[in-house]
Amino acid sequence: MSNAAIARSARQRRKRAGEQARQAFAYLFLTAGSLVMAIPFLWMLSTSLKEQGREFEMPPKWIPEVFEWQNYVFVLTEADILKGFLNTLLVISLPCLVGLFTSALAANAFARMDFPAKNVLFTLLLATMMIPGVVTMIPTFILFKHIGWIDSWLPLMVPGMFGAAAAVFLLRQFFMTIPKELEEAAKVDGMNPLHIFLRIMLPLSKPAVITQGLLGFLAGYNDFLGPLIYINTPEKFTLQLVLASFQGFYTSQWTYIMAGSVLALIPSLLLFFFAQRYFVEGITLTGMKG
Amino acid sequence: MKRKEYAWAYLFISAPILGFLLFAFIPLSYSVYVSFTEYSGYQAPVFTGTENYVKLAMDDELFWKTLFNTFYSALSIPIGMAVALGIAMALNQKVRGIRFFRTMFFLPTISSVIALTLLWKWIFNDSYGLLNYLLELVGIRGPAWLSSETWAMPAMIIQGVWAGLGINMVLYLAALQGVPKSFHEAAEIDGASRWQRFVRITIPCISPTTLYILITSTITALQDFPRFQIMTEGGPNYSTTTIVYYLFQNAFRYMSMGYASAMAWALGLLILAITLLNFWLSRRWVHYD
Numbered sequence: 001m002s003n004a005a006i007a008r009s010a011r012q013r014r015k016r017a018g019e020q021a022r023q024a025f026a027y028l029f030l031t032a033g034s035l036v037m038a039i040p041f042l043w044m045l046s047t048s049l050k051e052q053g054r055e056f057e058m059p060p061k062w063i064p065e066v067f068e069w070q071n072y073v074f075v076l077t078e079a080d081i082l083k084g085f086l087n088t089l090l091v092i093s094l095p096c097l098v099g100l101f102t103s104a105l106a107a108n109a110f111a112r113m114d115f116p117a118k119n120v121l122f123t124l125l126l127a128t129m130m131i132p133g134v135v136t137m138i139p140t141f142i143l144f145k146h147i148g149w150i151d152s153w154l155p156l157m158v159p160g161m162f163g164a165a166a167a168v169f170l171l172r173q174f175f176m177t178i179p180k181e182l183e184e185a186a187k188v189d190g191m192n193p194l195h196i197f198l199r200i201m202l203p204l205s206k207p208a209v210i211t212q213g214l215l216g217f218l219a220g221y222n223d224f225l226g227p228l229i230y231i232n233t234p235e236k237f238t239l240q241l242v243l244a245s246f247q248g249f250y251t252s253q254w255t256y257i258m259a260g261s262v263l264a265l266i267p268s269l270l271l272f273f274f275a276q277r278y279f280v281e282g283i284t285l286t287g288m289k290g
Numbered sequence: 291m292k293r294k295e296y297a298w299a300y301l302f303i304s305a306p307i308l309g310f311l312l313f314a315f316i317p318l319s320y321s322v323y324v325s326f327t328e329y330s331g332y333q334a335p336v337f338t339g340t341e342n343y344v345k346l347a348m349d350d351e352l353f354w355k356t357l358f359n360t361f362y363s364a365l366s367i368p369i370g371m372a373v374a375l376g377i378a379m380a381l382n383q384k385v386r387g388i389r390f391f392r393t394m395f396f397l398p399t400i401s402s403v404i405a406l407t408l409l410w411k412w413i414f415n416d417s418y419g420l421l422n423y424l425l426e427l428v429g430i431r432g433p434a435w436l437s438s439e440t441w442a443m444p445a446m447i448i449q450g451v452w453a454g455l456g457i458n459m460v461l462y463l464a465a466l467q468g469v470p471k472s473f474h475e476a477a478e479i480d481g482a483s484r485w486q487r488f489v490r491i492t493i494p495c496i497s498p499t500t501l502y503i504l505i506t507s508t509i510t511a512l513q514d515f516p517r518f519q520i521m522t523e524g525g526p527n528y529s530t531t532t533i534v535y536y537l538f539q540n541a542f543r544y545m546s547m548g549y550a551s552a553m554a555w556a557l558g559l560l561i562l563a564i565t566l567l568n569f570w571l572s573r574r575w576v577h578y579d
Contacts, residue, residue, distance in 0.1 A: 026380040034394040102305035109302035135558040139317035162309025259407035
């Protein structure tokens, strides 16, 4: 081997060693970080399975000697967790579906159709995304108060059905990537725009529509401010309100509070594990267009 | 023919446009008027001129205190962005198990804010909480986090950073994957050090994402409040009352809708100004392609 070749291979070896060290460091950092993320959740789970009062034992036992499932039974039967969950489903399902449909329709028009004042209307719609929610909160409340909708689910349901500017925007981006040939062939065949939307555009954009649907569902499921402002009667509480009310009901009874929290997390965790791809893609897409 | 297509198009966009009018434009216009009145929500609004705004600027110390608190809590933005970038860079090192790690950091993002806040309230508990127990293991006597005027806000910042990492990490990871490899290779041949490459190549290449995160997180952070309500109820001694929390109390507890509307507009215009400032400053540090 020539001197140059020896020097080159030494350099490569050094480089590879550097890369390995960097990777080792990356693993170390990520593992430590994952622990920081996981430990609070494990602490929640551990507390939720402890006997009443033993959550105050120091040093804490991570795995309780006896699993107190009774906490969960109590929270499910005595506290209105289940009722809250059903209420949440009732409140968010319809607006989620209808809102998705109206958003997609509008997105289709903005992506593919030609009409006067298109750009002005689109800009106007986008501008709503820039309005801080805090500014519309009070006047919207006054509006619903005037028509007698306070302490009903309607203020939480009706606005969503008109579609969301963010969903319109993202679905429009997606629709614009669909090739025009299919649509033109359908036009020649005499399909009307609604048909084209339902038969061609919507089926072709399933991933984008599912992503928007999931994000909308999760946002509705986790919404706290809306129900807090509009709902007063405990029977009508959504899950998040029920959970928040635990604080007052079960002051320092952390086993119950944590059991309720675990239960409240389960639906969104399930949703996430089965549709992780859509979430990550959806969020990345949002950021890319920003 | 053309007219028919227009009709279809207008039909298609009718719902969001109607929604815009009903739930954005009309409320917004009405709220401008309400902000110049005294209004309890029961009797008709009484026009009071600029009184609300004068009171806001001159007489209400709590308004300024809560405004300060809000900016203080926004410290979680730069901290969170730096940590998220670090994680994303580690994930970008061709590590295995990227899906697992990504899921771990992403969990709080999809979780209920209420559940997470209750959890952290328990973790911050001064005598039985996890955090002070862990601190004790390394010989530190932890403060009474949430009942201490000094430590309550840092506790909220810690919780905010922890809960917000996921989204920023996913965004940064996507941005890092978009940095052309050839840039790094060329710089390496020219003898640029790792740090130089990070500062001169990586940072400029991902700057559009940085701007996006900065703007969206600022808008969110300035309006944050449910987690404050659950964790500290704004205390002790208003040290964690954010401006929207204070506004919410004015509107829905004391029923001063007019005053709260003025506050909402002051905050709304402030958010707008900060967003525009961010965009304006970004011309110096954001590079598109």
